[in-house]
Amino acid sequence: MSLLALENDMVKTKFHRAPFQLKHTLADHPLFKLPRLIELAQSMPRDRIEYNSGKVAVDQRPDDIPQIDLPADEVVRTIEECNAWMVIKGVQSDPEYRDLLHRFLGEVSAAAGDDVAPFSDLQAFLFVSSAGSTTPFHIDAEENILVQIRGDKFVHIFDNDDRSLIAEEAMEISPSKHRNQAYDTSFEDRAEVFSLKAGDAVHIPYMWPHWVRTGKDYTISIAMTWKTPMVLRLNKIRLMNGTMRRFNLPQRPPGETPFVDGLKVFAHDTARAAIDPLRKSERARRVLRGLIYGRSANYYYGKDEKREGT
Ligand SMILES: [Fe+2]
Numbered sequence: 001m002s003l004l005a006l007e008n009d010m011v012k013t014k015f016h017r018a019p020f021q022l023k024h025t026l027a028d029h030p031l032f033k034l035p036r037l038i039e040l041a042q043s044m045p046r047d048r049i050e051y052n053s054g055k056v057a058v059d060q061r062p063d064d065i066p067q068i069d070l071p072a073d074e075v076v077r078t079i080e081e082c083n084a085w086m087v088i089k090g091v092q093s094d095p096e097y098r099d100l101l102h103r104f105l106g107e108v109s110a111a112a113g114d115d116v117a118p119f120s121d122l123q124a125f126l127f128v129s130s131a132g133s134t135t136p137f138h139i140d141a142e143e144n145i146l147v148q149i150r151g152d153k154f155v156h157i158f159d160n161d162d163r164s165l166i167a168e169e170a171m172e173i174s175p176s177k178h179r180n181q182a183y184d185t186s187f188e189d190r191a192e193v194f195s196l197k198a199g200d201a202v203h204i205p206y207m208w209p210h211w212v213r214t215g216k217d218y219t220i221s222i223a224m225t226w227k228t229p230m231v232l233r234l235n236k237i238r239l240m241n242g243t244m245r246r247f248n249l250p251q252r253p254p255g256e257t258p259f260v261d262g263l264k265v266f267a268h269d270t271a272r273a274a275i276d277p278l279r280k281s282e283r284a285r286r287v288l289r290g291l292i293y294g295r296s297a298n299y300y301y302g303k304d305e306k307r308e309g310t
Helices: 010-014 034-043 072-077 095-112 185-190 229-246 258-279 282-293 303-308
Strands: 020-023 049-053 084-088 120-129 134-138 143-150 153-158 191-196 200-204 210-214 219-227
Touching: 010 020, 010 095, 034 072, 034 084, 034 120, 049 072, 072 084, 095 120, 095 143, 095 219, 120 229, 143 153, 153 185, 153 200, 185 191, 191 200, 219 229, 229 258
Parallel strands: none
Antiparallel strands: 020 200, 049 084, 084 120, 120 219, 134 210, 143 200, 143 219, 153 191, 153 210
């Protein structure tokens, strides 16, 4: 059975350029039933799971986000009443989710046509949220189709092409930065709001700002994400810019100085080749993040877990 249920040619006309809504057939898939999600939460490394109270503001300050004092699998088990928001990152490390992600994005790529840039770095992020939860205003450094499995979700997506909502500096990438961005209610004039129910999905292009609220019941969604060669290059430059800024060396935005951009990409690739063999374990990743980006780079650990670690 096809995983996409396309009713128009928006995948061809808007892909990578603007958000659009589409339909899918995954709402009753066994990989998204709560017992399977509890199993997933138990099997994933702790630094791949982030959760907190869902009762937060659209402009929530990262330092003031209320935490949930439960283990991750218990949050999923009690999602109907625990008022939580959770993301399990990189669920493609589980072969069953990996297979589904690849099949889904294979269909998306085929529907988008021959002109579309090749997909790489396929990753999936599983969201479990209680009723009335808010995901604050933020950007993501990948292309995304957010697939709604259960419950209602309202996704407010903003055009930031002129950088007047989020400046280029705030779009720099650093593990020490929380993803949440500064927000003002006046931004809403520029939002397009997509109302998703089970069976719906929305395409969120690279770094288009958005915030999300859930409806009157708990929700399950999965973000099927990928990167194009352009996205990979922009991310490398923005990560180098964010890292240099940490050492008080602000840099030009991507595209303004192509030769320097090329040097940054080379420096990034050289550094990654040296560091990647050290990043295989959760403990090593945590120590490396702390050494390069400071303690705040491990913000998604709970307070007790922070005390135990770096
Ligand atoms: Fe997002």
